[in-house]
Amino acid sequence: xxxxxxxxxxxxxxxxxxxxxxxxxxxxxxxxxxxxxxxxxxxxxxxxxxxxxxxxxxxxxxxxxxxxxxxxxxxxxxxxxxxxxxxxxxxxxxxxxxxxxxxxxxxxxxxxxxxxxxxxxxxxxxxxxxxxxxxxxxxxxxxxxxxxxxxxxxxxxxxxxxxxxxxxxxxxxxxxxxxxxxxxxxxxxxxxxxxxxxxxxxxxxxxxxxxxxxxxxxxxxxxxxxxxxxxxxxxxxxxxxxxxxxxxxxxxxxxxxxxxxxxxxxxxxxxxxxxxxxxxxxxxxxxxxxxxxxxxxxxxxxx
Amino acid sequence: xxxxxxxxxxxxxxxxxxxxxxxxxxxxxxxxxxxxxxxxxxxxxxxxxxxxxxxxxxxxxxxxxxxxxxxxxxxxxxxxxxxxxxxxxxxxxxxxxxxxxxxxxxxxxxxxxxxxxxxxxxxxxxxxxxxxxxxxxxxxxxxxxxxxxxxxxxxxxxxxxxxxxxxxxxxxxxxxxxxxxxxxxxxxxxxxxxxxxxxxxxxxxxxxxxxxxxxxxxxxxxxxxxxxxxxxxxxxxxxxxxxxxxxxxxxxxxxxxxxxxxxxxxxxxxxxxxxxxxxxxxxxxxxxxxxxxxxxxxxxxxx
Numbered sequence: 001x002x003x004x005x006x007x008x009x010x011x012x013x014x015x016x017x018x019x020x021x022x023x024x025x026x027x028x029x030x031x032x033x034x035x036x037x038x039x040x041x042x043x044x045x046x047x048x049x050x051x052x053x054x055x056x057x058x059x060x061x062x063x064x065x066x067x068x069x070x071x072x073x074x075x076x077x078x079x080x081x082x083x084x085x086x087x088x089x090x091x092x093x094x095x096x097x098x099x100x101x102x103x104x105x106x107x108x109x110x111x112x113x114x115x116x117x118x119x120x121x122x123x124x125x126x127x128x129x130x131x132x133x134x135x136x137x138x139x140x141x142x143x144x145x146x147x148x149x150x151x152x153x154x155x156x157x158x159x160x161x162x163x164x165x166x167x168x169x170x171x172x173x174x175x176x177x178x179x180x181x182x183x184x185x186x187x188x189x190x191x192x193x194x195x196x197x198x199x200x201x202x203x204x205x206x207x208x209x210x211x212x213x214x215x216x217x218x219x220x221x222x223x224x225x226x227x228x229x230x231x232x233x234x235x236x237x238x239x240x241x242x243x244x245x246x247x248x249x250x251x252x253x254x255x256x257x258x259x260x261x262x263x264x265x266x267x268x269x270x271x272x273x274x275x276x277x278x279x280x281x282x283x284x285x286x287x288x289x290x291x292x293x294x295x296x297x298x299x300x301x302x303x
Numbered sequence: 304x305x306x307x308x309x310x311x312x313x314x315x316x317x318x319x320x321x322x323x324x325x326x327x328x329x330x331x332x333x334x335x336x337x338x339x340x341x342x343x344x345x346x347x348x349x350x351x352x353x354x355x356x357x358x359x360x361x362x363x364x365x366x367x368x369x370x371x372x373x374x375x376x377x378x379x380x381x382x383x384x385x386x387x388x389x390x391x392x393x394x395x396x397x398x399x400x401x402x403x404x405x406x407x408x409x410x411x412x413x414x415x416x417x418x419x420x421x422x423x424x425x426x427x428x429x430x431x432x433x434x435x436x437x438x439x440x441x442x443x444x445x446x447x448x449x450x451x452x453x454x455x456x457x458x459x460x461x462x463x464x465x466x467x468x469x470x471x472x473x474x475x476x477x478x479x480x481x482x483x484x485x486x487x488x489x490x491x492x493x494x495x496x497x498x499x500x501x502x503x504x505x506x507x508x509x510x511x512x513x514x515x516x517x518x519x520x521x522x523x524x525x526x527x528x529x530x531x532x533x534x535x536x537x538x539x540x541x542x543x544x545x546x547x548x549x550x551x552x553x554x555x556x557x558x559x560x561x562x563x564x565x566x567x568x569x570x571x572x573x574x575x576x577x578x579x580x581x582x583x584x585x586x587x588x589x590x591x592x593x594x595x596x597x598x599x600x601x602x603x604x605x606x
Contacts, residue, residue, distance in 0.1 A: 023414065024429070032430075041430030073415045077422035078429075079436030080387055087383060107445065108408055109475040111326065112376045119380035126327070126381075127335075127344030133382030142410060144447040144470060146477030167447060172412040174449030181486035181494060188481055188491060195480065 001137055001163040002234055003206040005099045006259060008066035014298050015254070017101060017236070018061060018290075019266025020089060021071035022050045026271040028283045031056075043078045047085035050075070054089045057270055058096055060287035064294050067099040069236075069264055090136055101236065102136030105167065109148040117156035121164075138163040140214060140236070143192050147199070154202050154211060163210035166199070168192050168226060171216025171239025189222070193229045200233050208234050208259070217250055217263065224252035227260065235261040240297075241268030247300030254303075263301060269293045304440055304466040305537055306509040308402045309562060311369035317601050318557070320404060320539070321364060321593075322569025323392060324374035325353045329574040331586045334359075346381045350388035353378070357392045360573055361399055363590035367597050370402040372539075372567055393439055404539065405439030408470065412451040420459035424467075441466040443517060443539070446495050450502070457505050457514060466513035469502070471495050471529060474519025474542025492525070496532045503536050511537050511562070520553055520566065527555035530563065538564040543600075544571030550603035557606075566604060572596045 009015050024032070024046060032049050039045035058068065070093075075086035093100050106116040120139045123130040141153055141164045153164050169179055169189040179189040193213065200209030212234035215223050227235070235253050240246075240263045253261035269290050273281050277296075278289035312318050327335070330352050338352035361371065373396075378389035396403050409419040423442045426433040444456055444467045456467050472482055472492040482492040496516065503512030515537035518526050530538070538556050543549075543566045556564035572593050576584050580599075581592035 021415070036430060041432045043427075043429060043434050043436070046427070046429045071411075071415055071418075073409070073411055073418035073422070077418040077427045077436055079422065079427075079434065080383065080390060082422070082436065083386055084383055105411055105445075106376070106408070108374075108376055109473065109478075112324070112374055115374075115376035115380040119376070119382065119385070124346075124349070124380045124382075126346060126349045127339060129344045131346050131382065133346070133380055133385065142408075142445050142447055144445055144481060145473050145475060146480035146482070148475040148477040170412065170448050172448060172451040174451040175412075177449035177498065178447060178491055178494060179449070181484070181491060183484035183486040183491070188484060188486070191481060191484060 001157070001161050001205065002208045002210050002212065005067060005234070005262070006206070006208065008099055009259070009262065012064060012066050014065055015262045015301060016065050016294065016297055017067040017069045017262050017264045018057070018065055018269050018294065019069045019071060019103070019264045020054050020057070020270065021074045021266040022053050022270060023074065024049070026267070027053045028273070028286050030284060043081035046078050047081040051085040051088050055092055056287045057290045058093055058098070060291045061269070061294050062096040062098055064291070064298070065098065067101055067262065068093045069101040069103050071103040071266070087134060090134060099138070100136045101138040101140070101165065102134065103140050105140050105142050107142035107145055107149045109145050110152065113149045114152035114156065117153040121153070121162040122156040122160050138165060140165045140167065142167050143195070147195065150199055154199060157203050157210045163212060165212040165214050165236040166192070166196050168196060168213040169215045169219055169222050171218045175216065190226070190229060193226050196233055197230045200230070204232070208232050212236055214238065215253065220249040220252055223250070227253060227255070231255065237261055237263045241265045248303070250301065251303045265297055269297070304460070304464050304508065305511045305513050305515065308370060308537070308565070309509070309511065311402055312562070312565065315367060315369050317368055318565045318604060319368050319597065319600055320370040320372045320565050320567045321360070321368055321572050321597065322372045322374060322406070322567045323357050323360070323573065324377045324569040325356050325573060326377065327352070329570070330356045331576070331589050333587060346384040349381050350384040354388040354391050358395060359590045360593045361396055361401070363594045364572070364597050365399040365401055367594070367601070368401065370404055370565065371396045372404040372406050374406040374569070390437055393437060402441070403439045404441040404443070404468065405437065406443050408443050408445050410445035410448055410452045412448050413455065416452045417455035417459065420456040424456070424465040425459040425463050441468060443468045443470065445470050446498070450498065453502055457502060460506050460513050466515060468515040468517050468539040469495070469499050471499060471516040472518045472522055472525050474521045478519065493529070493532060496529050499536055500533045503533070507535070511535050515539055517541065518556065523552040523555055530556055530558070534558065540564055540566045544568045551606070553604065554606045568600055572600070
């Protein structure tokens with residue numbers, strides 16, 4: 001699956017993933033109003049508004065980008081109705097030819113991790129039939145439980161040509177509390193990186209592995225070091241834009257081949273119409289601001 | 304919320320939580336057959352079979368136990384239909400007066416962690432209304448991202464009288480890969496335990512905190528040490544029974560007041576009818592084996 005993602009990155013000339021993390025606050029008034037008038041101020045009304053919002057952004061940007069990353073928490077907060085919108089978003093994005101990275105940060109052990117992997121990347125058996133529950137292309141995974149938590153995901157990736165991104169160094173201020181603790185001469189995130197490289201060998205797909213990792217844009221010096229530790233690992237980079245990461249700081253996340261990293265922007269794209277820079281955009285056509293923000297991000301990432 | 308859980312543990316005289324982690328393999332043939340004949344071999348058919356299975360076990364054990372712990376992965380693997388069964392299970396258990404610990408192992412940062420917390424423990428605003436998405440009483444949470452990931456959960460717990468259990472030392476064989484790495488003279492799990500104690504002070508509820516932790520039954524010597532590090536923290540103990548933990552090994556997880564820990568058993572209770580010990584139970588009445596297994600576990604945990 002990483003090869004498919006790389007092909008799309010090269011085709012679109014954009015190492016960019018748009019984070020579909022819709023807060024209700026981001027959704028323009030007219031979309032909310034329409035959904036609420038049809039379904040009331042209900043969970044279904046909220047979910048419909050979010051799906052319409054996503055669809056408009058995807059329609060305005062899919063020709064420019066290789067991938068999207070819906071953040072499942074933003075849907076899960078609306079319960080079952082929210083998760084229906086999550087699934088509809090996945091399906092719609094795949095129809096538009098986009099690679100879908102489910103930002104689910106799941107992780108457990110043994111048969112439980114397998115169940116998560118099956119639900120998001122695989123197929124579950126029911127009698128003589130098989131069904132894909134959510135069917136993302138990639139899922140993000142938390143490594144705290146060790147190999148027992150990761151290997152079931154790798155098995156499912158290999159059976160279904162899918163991929164994962166394992167959290168190594170996250171973009172938030174307190175990520176260092178545990179991740180930066182130094183053991184045996186190196187920080188925990190580097191211990192995780194060593195394992196990611198090892199796990200990656202179990203699922204190579206061309207020059208890169210289906211086992212990628214997550215390193216926040218806010219820690220570029222760590223990104224540079226980790227790039228060298230995991231040469232065949234694709235890096236998913238959150239924290240660009242709103243969280244403070246800048247294009248020029250991110251060069252070190254890429255390999256000499258110009259590949260090796262994909263940078264996420266969520267709020268900076270999907271809520272672009274709220275920015276000063278796009279105040280000329282009519283809120284009724286908010287997605288035009290998203291399109292312009294993608295183009296600006298693409299320029300910012302030309303090194 | 305921890306006070307409510309403790310009251311029920313004392314009332315039932317059972318520091319026991321039943322893990323509702325239904326694999327389709329555990330569901331007796333006659334239940335599968337009935338569900339499939341009504342809904343076909345579909346995701347809905349599987350979800351209905353699982354809910355019926357849960358309901359029968361709950362009906363047979365609720366008077367003996369304080370709490371249940373559904374493992375969301377086992378439902379999530381069946382997609383939306385599975386999550387509907389998860390929600391129905393939560394609601395049914397609460398009707399029966401049980402405390403529900405959602406074993407969701409969620410964790411992210413900032414507004415994303417808040418969204419998970421809202422979805423599982425809080426209420427989401429939609430226009431002038433508020434809705435609870437899943438409405439468990441407790442959720443399990445992964446600490447790898449540090450305080451930024453945990454504090455939004457604590458805020459929601461304080462607003463809604465709910466609780467969390469933070470992973471400290473998990474029960475699986477590879478849990479040591481990162482958790483046991485020694486930094487600054489102590490293992491990472493102990494660094495996490497220090498933080499759990501600190502976070503716990505933000506949500507005290509009687510003698511114990513609404514911020515509990517998870518320590519696997521398979522590491523009793525670590526359990527003993529961690530008990531001392533976090534005197535006011537309730538410990539959720541997985542890994543009893545099927546994973547190898549025995550009753551007598553678990554005394555050290557409890558405080559002198561006889562409180563401080565709740566031990567989970569999943570397969571050992573819900574699939575008890577498949578054990579040699581209960582082979583006299585007719586599969587049509589499989590839940591009788593679950594009831595007897597709860598009673599046996601209760602005895603095994605008398606120190």
